[in-house]
Amino acid sequence: MTTRDENELAVEGLRPELKRTHYCGEVSEGDVGKRVVVNGWVHKVRDLGGLVFVDLRDRSGIVQLAVDAQQMPGLAARCKQLRSEFVVSATGKVELRPQETRRDEGGASAIEVRLESLALLSKADVPPFVVQDDVKAKDELRLRYRYLDLRRPVMARRLTTRHLAMQETRRVLSDAGFIEVETPFLIRSTPEGARDYLVPSRIKPGNFYALPQSPQLLKQLLMVGGIDRYFQMARCFRDEDLRANRQPEFTQIDIEMSFGDESDIFDVAERVTCAVYKRVLGVEMNRPFLTMTFDEAMSQYGSDCPDLRYDLKLSDVTDRFRDSSFAPFAKAIEAGERVVGLCVPGGSDYSRRVIESLSAIVRPLGVFGLVWVKLGPDGVKSSMKGETTGSFTESLAQRMGAKQGDILLLGSGQKLKLLAAMGRLRQHIAREAKLIPEGRYVPLWVTEFPLFEKDEETGEIVPMHHPFSGILPEDEPLLETDPLRVRGRLYDLVVNDQEIASGSVRIFDPELQHRVLKTVGIGEEEARRRFGFFLDALRFGTPPHCGIAFGFDRMVMQLCGVNSISEVIAFPKTTAASCLMTGAPAAVDDSVLEELGLRLERGRDKEVDK
């Protein structure tokens, strides 16, 4: 055997002595002098000729291996053959790096592993993109080669955060007497508003299962079944168009309990939230969380998930402008519209251009022309020109709590639309002006949502949540007379600007359930046909019950400080709901279709993948 052969890097199996003693990122100064074995992927080789450095990576981080060619010529020669993403086992002694070479700032390690032996466990093709936390590749590539993307330690950290949040949730709920029950994926379609994913039945051709949009009815049936306290890390499926924070399948922390009301749900949900934020971020949240009604949230913040990290409240100043000499608003009010304003502290120096850009935010939301009043150092200026008196603008400013140096921005429109638009404006200004403090997490309950809303297209009354949510007792008489004013026993948990969880006290009276279904146009016959099983159950002794579901992906997204849920899902789908890695969805063989009694409509099969 020649020296050359000995130095050839050949793939070996994982002998016991090659198994790791440490994760790469966990070798520390405390290990100096120890012999360690690390397993991982070659992150980077820096071959200086007589000296070779290899950065070895695993999910915990990176450690530097060092070989001196003079001391270990064969080993150095072997290291020179390493390429990116080769999988190796490296054995060596942990050493402090020479003091003068520790000049890498930003958490550079003070130690390295003086290599004694190296085993190649797996070779690798040149990767399609460089695996590094600061990834340069586009989403398309990252998703196609997701397993390479996941090798980036930052991805492992996100999945670890997700894991921690999940474990913490399980611990808190289990300790509180909730038991985790799995519900089926292959179910009958339930009425929750979204489009179902369907699964054809082979045994009953022409029939379909639906994948659950959420386990809503099933968890209620668990309550009827006396389970009393249930939870589940539930996978949910909705066949709707995607967004940055929407995936066709996502995970809920699904919770339901019997013999309880809002206060019990708030208590348990707050305990879960506090525990998770504490465990993952070290953040303490004060309990009980703040509470406000939907009405308050909308009228003060223009959003049903108001961000309380900054102030900036909206004011309804309709009464000020009624009978005022400012015609545009006076007329709007006469037509039944409202006038809502936002006072921006220190905004009196906004240029025409800035104000125009702000108008551009609300215009597509149906608010035309933002009226402004500046309380500048050289007096009050207003886009209302001579149409209003100085005393009018002064009293308006006073009413809106404005002071010297502020600007008032006012718009008119139909109440909810206007508030939503002004809320968007509020959010935009807060972001631009950097009013949003980092690292703060402000939880809030929003309650008393309207139970129904009007479908803009059809004009029909539809449930805002789902048709199983209870009603505030005082609103019950309105059910038949003025359903849009009926408030539900609904609640959302908001953290910062995000809806984290949502739930309700359920209807447990079959009579009331029928009245609600009737209100949304589901007659007894249709109800029987679609979920008669559920209505039957209600008649066999239903405990009062209530529940909540956390949007788990969104919560983790917030915990990780990222702005897309795909970043916290191991194998996410694209905005076209396809998986670039596996190629799903894909065509199936005709024989499979035949077995299911299905035939594709001509023309619809032209786009199927190979």
Added chain:
RNA sequence: GGGGUCGUAGUUCAGCAUGGUUAGAACGCCGGCCUGUCACGCCGGAGGUCGCGGGUUCGAUCCCCGUCGACCCCGCCA
């Protein structure tokens, strides 16, 4: 369903508004040199169906139409 942005080397991008020699850069990759690198450095090299299809034109990466894919927004959806 509608609107927007993008698609050029393995990757990230430039080039295209004003069509015309051999389509460039950086990183990565391959080879060589180099004993303290850590964005190593230096020398050399390979690498392109300009997403796909059609049209306009003497000529298209560039202009037009369509299509596919990715992302963002509205609709939709907790």
